[in-house]
Amino acid sequence: MATTIVNPLREGLRLARTPEPSTIVIFGGSGDLTQRKLMPALYNLALQRLLPGSFSIVGSARQPLTDDQYRAELHDAVGEHSRTKPLNEEVWKTFAEHLFFVPTPDDHGYDALRERLDHLDVELGTNANRLFYLATPPGSYAAIVKAIGVHGLRGRTGWARIVVEKPFGRDRQSARELTETIHQVFREDEVFRIDHYLGKETVQNILVMRFANGIFEPIWNRQYVDHVQITAAETIGVEERAGYYEQAGAMRDIVQNHLLQLLALVAMEPPAAFDDKAVRDEKVKVLRALRAIRAEDLPDHAVRGQYTHGFIEGVAVPGYREEPGIAKDSRTETYVALKGFVDNWRWEGTPFYMRTGKRLPKRTTEIAIQFRVAPHQLFSREASAGLDPNALVLRIQPDEGVSLKFGAKVPVQGIRIRSVNMDFDYGASFMVDAPDAYETLILDALRGDATLFTRRDEVDQQWAFVDPIIAAWAASPEPPYFYEAGSWGPPEADALIEQDGREWRKA
Ligand SMILES: NC(=O)c1ccc[n+]([C@@H]2O[C@H](COP(=O)([O-])OP(=O)(O)OC[C@H]3O[C@@H](n4cnc5c(N)ncnc54)[C@H](OP(=O)(O)O)[C@@H]3O)[C@@H](O)[C@H]2O)c1
Structure with a gap:
């Protein structure tokens, strides 16, 4: 009889450790991200009693605020954006007693911050x-990191780590320079580059599905998989992010980080352990094996688009160039479709189609593993007319879950086959709300677990893949292809996959 061997040293390795007493210092402590994501995440961790017994959170920005003003601002922001509602005033009151604000408009500000941190350490035993x-x-990243070093903010005892928000650089060179600057103050194992997709439950579930089960891995390769489709579709337009988005575009905003990370998780080899080194070693091997798209292959492998006016859920919306803050002749891409190949033993010749866009008809992020059709067709073409190829779909948002598509007999006389879905829905199966990605990631950073953060070599490879495409597009006299808001992107993106005899999934 087969037995399961459990290594007691490994068991619960990531579960058991609660963070040590510590201080979180948020630069940009009054900004949108802090208000909508970071503070609600920290409050929810407090609600679940997952924060250390002794802790403090010190917000910082250039504009001055008193501690009381800061607490009042965040009270309203957390009340609005927390995933758990209504705000538990009792928990908030205790949580808010640990909240402070120190402005850092200049060198004096950083010295005042150091004094405040030292003082809090003594008071709270952190x-x-x-x-x-x-x-x-x-x-501002580089200047702030330098100031942390110059003003001795790391403290003389204890550990220091730094979480860096995306975007990490705007190309390979600037990402390398930023890493160099950070390394003047923090070692690589103290640097936590955040990609919030990696904190999502279903993204972590990719690893659990693949490597905790015996049935998927044997067919997870070129022999059984026809191709993979990765989709990250948004219904929203550029919103208030015009300044940032005009400089970034969909390639830097979504493909360079989120889509390539999803690709790495789906394509990676089994790591020897579930720890930061083993997992990231395997991911970076995939990114290294990702075939560079040569300039002459670009038209067949990469399509960029930009939305024009149209309708989203019946509501008229303006085109990208009509949005406030966007240049009337902007060539920024709001849509990207790509065909990639991972040149290794497992995946040789298997296309990885990726697409992302704004103002698409539906908000959805998913990975579809599309399998090869049965080798011998037993049933007539007529009987099989309603049969699609088998697909395993990992839904990342908004309805997190997994579904397996296969053919079943329609209950009528004779044989008629139709595709049906076997569905696993996170919410229905576990009856709990998944934690927000930021809760998971902040807790991991406090514990010192970097498994779900991006290492320097990963970022480097990600930029290495997208840089030449961005450069070729920038050099091209052609504008992006246009697509109507509310459509699934430009027809050229359909052609990219249809030229291979395949089609985009109806997500
Ligand atoms: N918002 C999101 O949903 C989101 C999502 C993913 C990633 N991000 C990333 O998170 C970062 C912040 O985005 P955001 O949307 O929160 O921006 P934001 O709303 O413009 O806030 C920026 C914050 O940084 C402060 N700040 C600016 N320069 C500073 C400096 N030199 N020293 C200290 N504080 C400084 C600002 O306050 P003062 O002006 O008073 O200094 C403000 O608190 C960006 O890198 C963005 O790409 C944001």
Whole structure:
């Protein structure tokens, strides 16, 4: 009889450790990200009693605020954006007693911050364990890191770590320079580059599905998989992010980080352990094996688009170039479709189609593993007319779950086959709300677990893949292809996959 061997040293490795007493310092502590994501996440961790017994959170920005003003601002923001509602005033009151604000408009501000941190350590017994969080516009990252070093904010005892928000650089060179700057103050194992997709439950579930089950891995390769489709579709337009988005575009905003991370998780080899080194070693191997798209292959492998006016859920919406803050002749892409190949033993010749866009008809992020058709067709073409190829779909948002599509007999006389879905729905199966990605990631950073953060070599490979495509598009006299808001992107993106005899899934 087969037995399961459990290694007691490994069991619960990631579950058991609660964070040590510590201080979180948020630069950009009054910004949108802090208000909508970071503070609601920290409050929800407090609600679940997952924060250390002794802790403090110190917000910082250039504009001054008193502690009381800061607490009042965040009270309203957390009340609005917390995933658990209504705000538990009792928990909030205790939580808010640990909240502070120190402005850092200049050198004096950083000295005042150091004094405040030292003082809080003595008061709360946090032993100078400090998690710095860069939530400012990326142009300020380097100056803030240097200031952390110059003004001795790391503290003399305890650990120091730094979480860096996306975007990490705007190309390979600037990402390398930023890493160099950070390394003047923090070692690589103290740097936590955040990609919030990796904190999502279903994204982590990719690893659990693949490597905790015996049935998927044997067919997870070129022999059985026809192709993979990764889709990240948004219904929203550029909203208030015109300044950032005009410089970034969909390639830098979504493909370089989120889509390539999803690809790496789906395509990676089984790691030897579930720890930061083993998992990231395997992911980076995939990114290294990702075939560069040569300039001459670009038209067949990459399509960029930009939305024009149209309708989303019956409501008229303006085109990208008509949005406030967007240049009337902007060539920024709001849509990207790509065909990639991972040149290794497992995946040789298997296309990975990726697409992302704004103002698409539906908000959805999913990975579809599309399997090869049965080798021999037993049933007539007529009987099989309603049969699609088998697909395993990992739904990442909004309805997190997994579904397996296969053919079943329609209950009528004779044989008629139709595709049906076997569905696993996270909410229905576990009856609990999944934690927000930021809760997971902040807790991991406090514990010192970098498994779900991006290492320097991963970021480097991600930029290495997208840089030449961005450069070729920038050099091209052609504008992006246009697509109507509310459609699934430009017809050229359909052609990209249809030229291979396949089609985009109706997500
Ligand atoms: N918002 C999101 O949903 C989101 C999602 C993913 C990633 N991000 C990333 O998170 C970062 C922040 O985005 P955001 O939307 O929160 O921006 P934001 O609303 O413009 O807030 C920026 C914050 O940084 C502060 N700040 C600016 N320069 C500073 C400096 N030199 N030193 C200290 N504080 C400084 C600002 O306050 P003062 O002006 O008073 O200094 C403000 O608190 C960006 O890198 C963004 O790409 C944001």
